[in-house]
Amino acid sequence: MGEILETALRLFTEQGYDETTIAQIAREAGVSQRTLFRYFGAKEDLLGGGRDRFGQVLMDAIGEQPADVDVWDALRAGVAAVLALHDGREQALERFRLLYNTASLRAGWLEKRLRFQEDLLPLIESRMDAATGKAGAKARAVIATAFACLDAASMTWVANDGKGDIMDLYDECMAAVRG
Numbered sequence: 001m002g003e004i005l006e007t008a009l010r011l012f013t014e015q016g017y018d019e020t021t022i023a024q025i026a027r028e029a030g031v032s033q034r035t036l037f038r039y040f041g042a043k044e045d046l047l048g049g050g051r052d053r054f055g056q057v058l059m060d061a062i063g064e065q066p067a068d069v070d071v072w073d074a075l076r077a078g079v080a081a082v083l084a085l086h087d088g089r090e091q092a093l094e095r096f097r098l099l100y101n102t103a104s105l106r107a108g109w110l111e112k113r114l115r116f117q118e119d120l121l122p123l124i125e126s127r128m129d130a131a132t133g134k135a136g137a138k139a140r141a142v143i144a145t146a147f148a149c150l151d152a153a154s155m156t157w158v159a160n161d162g163k164g165d166i167m168d169l170y171d172e173c174m175a176a177v178r179g
Contacts, residue, residue: 008046075146093162149173
Protein backbone atom coordinates (compact mmCIF):
# COMPACT_ATOMS: atom_id res chain seq x y z
CA MET A 1 0.00 0.00 0.00
CA GLY A 2 2.87 2.39 0.79
CA GLU A 3 4.31 1.90 -2.70
CA ILE A 4 0.98 2.86 -4.25
CA LEU A 5 0.75 6.03 -2.15
CA GLU A 6 4.34 7.03 -2.91
CA THR A 7 3.82 6.44 -6.62
CA ALA A 8 0.59 8.43 -6.64
CA LEU A 9 2.11 11.37 -4.77
CA ARG A 10 5.12 11.41 -7.10
CA LEU A 11 2.96 11.35 -10.24
CA PHE A 12 0.54 13.95 -8.87
CA THR A 13 3.49 16.23 -8.11
CA GLU A 14 5.20 15.66 -11.47
CA GLN A 15 2.16 15.74 -13.78
CA GLY A 16 -0.58 17.35 -11.75
CA TYR A 17 -3.44 15.65 -9.97
CA ASP A 18 -6.04 15.99 -12.72
CA GLU A 19 -3.58 14.89 -15.43
CA THR A 20 -2.59 11.67 -13.64
CA THR A 21 -4.73 8.60 -14.29
CA ILE A 22 -5.48 5.66 -12.05
CA ALA A 23 -4.12 3.40 -14.80
CA GLN A 24 -0.75 5.22 -14.69
CA ILE A 25 -0.53 4.93 -10.93
CA ALA A 26 -1.41 1.23 -10.94
CA ARG A 27 1.05 0.46 -13.75
CA GLU A 28 3.95 2.33 -12.11
CA ALA A 29 3.19 0.83 -8.69
CA GLY A 30 3.11 -2.66 -10.20
CA VAL A 31 -0.48 -3.48 -9.24
CA SER A 32 -3.75 -3.90 -11.10
CA GLN A 33 -6.38 -1.17 -11.07
CA ARG A 34 -8.66 -3.59 -9.23
CA THR A 35 -6.06 -3.99 -6.46
CA LEU A 36 -5.62 -0.24 -6.27
CA PHE A 37 -9.36 0.28 -5.86
CA ARG A 38 -9.51 -2.44 -3.20
CA TYR A 39 -7.30 -0.26 -1.00
CA PHE A 40 -8.48 3.14 -2.18
CA GLY A 41 -12.08 3.82 -3.10
CA ALA A 42 -11.39 6.94 -5.14
CA LYS A 43 -8.51 8.80 -6.74
CA GLU A 44 -8.59 11.49 -4.03
CA ASP A 45 -8.08 8.79 -1.39
CA LEU A 46 -4.60 8.28 -2.83
CA LEU A 47 -3.68 11.64 -1.40
CA GLY A 48 -4.94 10.90 2.09
CA GLY A 49 -4.22 7.22 2.53
CA GLY A 50 -7.60 5.55 2.21
CA ARG A 51 -11.30 6.02 2.70
CA ASP A 52 -12.08 8.29 5.61
CA ARG A 53 -8.78 7.53 7.36
CA PHE A 54 -8.49 11.20 8.33
CA GLY A 55 -11.96 11.24 9.84
CA GLN A 56 -11.47 8.04 11.78
CA VAL A 57 -8.16 9.16 13.26
CA LEU A 58 -9.69 12.52 14.16
CA MET A 59 -12.71 10.92 15.84
CA ASP A 60 -10.59 8.38 17.70
CA ALA A 61 -8.09 10.94 18.98
CA ILE A 62 -10.81 13.26 20.25
CA GLY A 63 -12.85 10.41 21.69
CA GLU A 64 -9.83 9.09 23.59
CA GLN A 65 -9.33 12.38 25.43
CA PRO A 66 -10.38 12.24 29.10
CA ALA A 67 -13.77 13.81 29.83
CA ASP A 68 -12.19 16.69 31.77
CA VAL A 69 -10.06 17.81 28.80
CA ASP A 70 -11.18 21.17 27.44
CA VAL A 71 -12.98 21.02 24.07
CA TRP A 72 -10.28 23.12 22.40
CA ASP A 73 -7.52 20.85 23.71
CA ALA A 74 -9.44 17.76 22.57
CA LEU A 75 -9.74 19.21 19.06
CA ARG A 76 -6.06 20.11 19.08
CA ALA A 77 -5.22 16.50 19.96
CA GLY A 78 -7.32 15.38 17.01
CA VAL A 79 -5.57 17.77 14.62
CA ALA A 80 -2.14 16.66 15.88
CA ALA A 81 -3.07 12.99 15.40
CA VAL A 82 -4.19 13.64 11.83
CA LEU A 83 -1.04 15.58 10.98
CA ALA A 84 1.03 12.71 12.40
CA LEU A 85 -0.36 10.46 9.65
CA HIS A 86 2.14 11.95 7.20
CA ASP A 87 5.34 9.97 6.71
CA GLY A 88 7.40 13.12 6.94
CA ARG A 89 7.57 16.84 6.49
CA GLU A 90 8.15 16.73 2.72
CA GLN A 91 5.25 14.35 2.17
CA ALA A 92 2.94 16.57 4.20
CA LEU A 93 4.09 19.65 2.29
CA GLU A 94 3.48 17.98 -1.09
CA ARG A 95 0.03 16.81 -0.04
CA PHE A 96 -0.97 20.24 1.22
CA ARG A 97 0.42 21.89 -1.93
CA LEU A 98 -1.65 19.57 -4.09
CA LEU A 99 -4.72 20.15 -1.95
CA TYR A 100 -4.53 23.93 -2.13
CA ASN A 101 -3.48 24.10 -5.79
CA THR A 102 -6.04 21.67 -7.24
CA ALA A 103 -9.63 22.87 -7.44
CA SER A 104 -11.13 19.37 -7.49
CA LEU A 105 -9.19 18.36 -4.38
CA ARG A 106 -10.18 21.55 -2.55
CA ALA A 107 -13.83 20.89 -3.37
CA GLY A 108 -13.54 17.29 -2.18
CA TRP A 109 -11.80 18.44 1.00
CA LEU A 110 -14.59 20.90 1.75
CA GLU A 111 -17.21 18.18 1.30
CA LYS A 112 -15.32 15.77 3.59
CA ARG A 113 -14.70 18.51 6.10
CA LEU A 114 -18.39 19.27 6.40
CA ARG A 115 -19.09 15.57 6.94
CA PHE A 116 -16.33 15.35 9.57
CA GLN A 117 -17.80 18.36 11.33
CA GLU A 118 -21.19 16.63 11.54
CA ASP A 119 -19.57 13.40 12.73
CA LEU A 120 -17.70 15.29 15.46
CA LEU A 121 -20.79 17.11 16.70
CA PRO A 122 -21.89 14.53 19.33
CA LEU A 123 -18.34 14.23 20.70
CA ILE A 124 -17.94 17.97 21.03
CA GLU A 125 -21.46 18.57 22.34
CA SER A 126 -20.82 16.06 25.11
CA ARG A 127 -17.88 18.22 26.25
CA MET A 128 -19.97 21.39 26.25
CA ASP A 129 -22.92 22.57 28.32
CA ALA A 130 -25.97 21.00 26.69
CA ALA A 131 -28.31 22.35 29.38
CA THR A 132 -28.62 25.74 27.69
CA GLY A 133 -30.11 24.24 24.53
CA LYS A 134 -27.47 26.07 22.52
CA ALA A 135 -24.76 23.41 22.62
CA GLY A 136 -25.49 22.45 19.02
CA ALA A 137 -24.80 25.92 17.64
CA LYS A 138 -21.85 26.46 19.98
CA ALA A 139 -20.37 23.06 19.19
CA ARG A 140 -20.73 23.66 15.46
CA ALA A 141 -18.98 27.03 15.82
CA VAL A 142 -16.13 25.51 17.84
CA ILE A 143 -15.61 22.68 15.34
CA ALA A 144 -15.75 25.04 12.35
CA THR A 145 -13.25 27.34 14.05
CA ALA A 146 -10.82 24.48 14.65
CA PHE A 147 -11.02 23.46 10.97
CA ALA A 148 -10.62 27.09 9.83
CA CYS A 149 -7.50 27.35 11.99
CA LEU A 150 -6.13 24.13 10.49
CA ASP A 151 -6.71 25.58 7.02
CA ALA A 152 -5.08 28.90 7.92
CA ALA A 153 -2.10 27.15 9.50
CA SER A 154 -1.56 24.71 6.64
CA MET A 155 -1.99 27.40 3.96
CA THR A 156 0.54 29.60 5.77
CA TRP A 157 2.89 26.65 6.14
CA VAL A 158 2.68 25.92 2.40
CA ALA A 159 3.17 29.61 1.54
CA ASN A 160 6.31 29.57 3.72
CA ASP A 161 7.55 26.45 1.90
CA GLY A 162 7.18 24.24 4.97
CA LYS A 163 9.22 26.40 7.31
CA GLY A 164 8.37 26.15 10.98
CA ASP A 165 6.04 23.76 12.72
CA ILE A 166 2.48 23.45 11.46
CA MET A 167 1.14 22.82 14.98
CA ASP A 168 2.78 26.04 16.18
CA LEU A 169 0.96 27.84 13.37
CA TYR A 170 -2.28 26.11 14.36
CA ASP A 171 -1.78 27.27 17.95
CA GLU A 172 -1.15 30.85 16.75
CA CYS A 173 -4.35 30.76 14.71
CA MET A 174 -6.34 29.41 17.64
CA ALA A 175 -4.90 32.11 19.92
CA ALA A 176 -5.93 34.76 17.39
CA VAL A 177 -9.57 33.66 17.30
CA ARG A 178 -9.85 32.88 20.99
CA GLY A 179 -7.90 35.98 22.11
